Amino acid sequence: MSPIRVTVWNEFEHEKHNEKVRSIYPDGIHEAIAGHLRKQDGLEVTTATLDQPEHGLTEEVLEKTDVLVWWGHRAHHKVEDAIVDRVQKHVLLRGMGLIVLHSGHFAKIFKRLMGTTCNLAWREAKDKERLWVVNPYHPITAGLPPCIEIGEEEMYGEFFDIPEPDALLLVSWFTGGEVFRSGAVWHRGKGKVFYFRPGHETYPTYHNPEVLKVIENGVRWAAFAGNALENKVWNAKVPPEGA
Numbered sequence: 536m537s538p539i540r541v542t543v544w545n546e547f548e549h550e551k552h553n554e555k556v557r558s559i560y561p562d563g564i565h566e567a568i569a570g571h572l573r574k575q576d577g578l579e580v581t582t583a584t585l586d587q588p589e590h591g592l593t594e595e596v597l598e599k600t601d602v603l604v605w606w607g608h609r610a611h612h613k614v615e616d617a618i619v620d621r622v623q624k625h626v627l628l629r630g631m632g633l634i635v636l637h638s639g640h641f642a643k644i645f646k647r648l649m650g651t652t653c654n655l656a657w658r659e660a661k662d663k664e665r666l667w668v669v670n671p672y673h674p675i676t677a678g679l680p681p682c683i684e685i686g687e688e689e690m691y692g693e694f695f696d697i698p699e700p701d702a703l704l705l706v707s708w709f710t711g712g713e714v715f716r717s718g719a720v721w722h723r724g725k726g727k728v729f730y731f732r733p734g735h736e737t738y739p740t741y742h743n744p745e746v747l748k749v750i751e752n753g754v755r756w757a758a759f760a761g762n763a764l765e766n767k768v769w770n771a772k773v774p775p776e777g778a
């Protein structure tokens with residue numbers, strides 16, 4: 536079986552401007568995630584960041600990407616609309632998987648694919664988070680304990696303004712009593728989208744093995760598996776830009 540080609544995208548801004556974030560992720564959040572994925576069987580992993588030409592997401596890169604992992608926060612507005620269009624096209628028409636992490640709920644690409652505001656409630660107060668598995672039969676929750684506990688995290692609370700997910704996998708509880716739909720999936724065109732909540736930049740969340748396991752499972756689930764029509768009728772290639 537050919538490997539799943541993963542591109543981990545990070546805006547890579549907090550790490551450059553905030554000493555605390557840099558101490559937790561000296562090579563960037565993208566490298567913490569990619570470093571884990573590279574050690575797993577059957578994955579071929581690269582990274583891309585905002586300040587690269589075309590944000591590192593050229594047509595050529597996306598053509599070779601089966602699953603795109605997305606972390607962004609303070610620089611959502613710096614992501615060019617043309618690149619958002621391109622990523623969207625690869626998800627809808629080519630079946631590229633998309634995994635959106637944490638503050639990526641406000642990323643242009645996520646809002647575009649959801650069609651809602653993606654607003655939520657939040658608080659930065661070192662809450663404890665417990666992510667409860669509410670769908671133990673889904674590939675993304677395979678091998679997880681019934682509950683993942685994270686000692687300190689930013690709180691995200693309902694109401695989370697997303698369309699009804701195709702499947703809800705994880706629900707978070709926080710010290711303040713809030714709850715949140717922390718793991719949810721949607722199909723969009725030929726592609727699959729997975730939103731996974733944890734990962735505020737000032738906490739070492741992407742060093743947590745269970746959190747990394749969820750991302751790895753998400754990558755394997757989101758990779759396009761083809762379909763009966765694919766080989767006979769459809770051309771999987773995305774039309775050229777401007778077409």
Ligand code: ZN
Pocket residue numbers: 637638689734735736
């Ligand atoms: Zn955050």
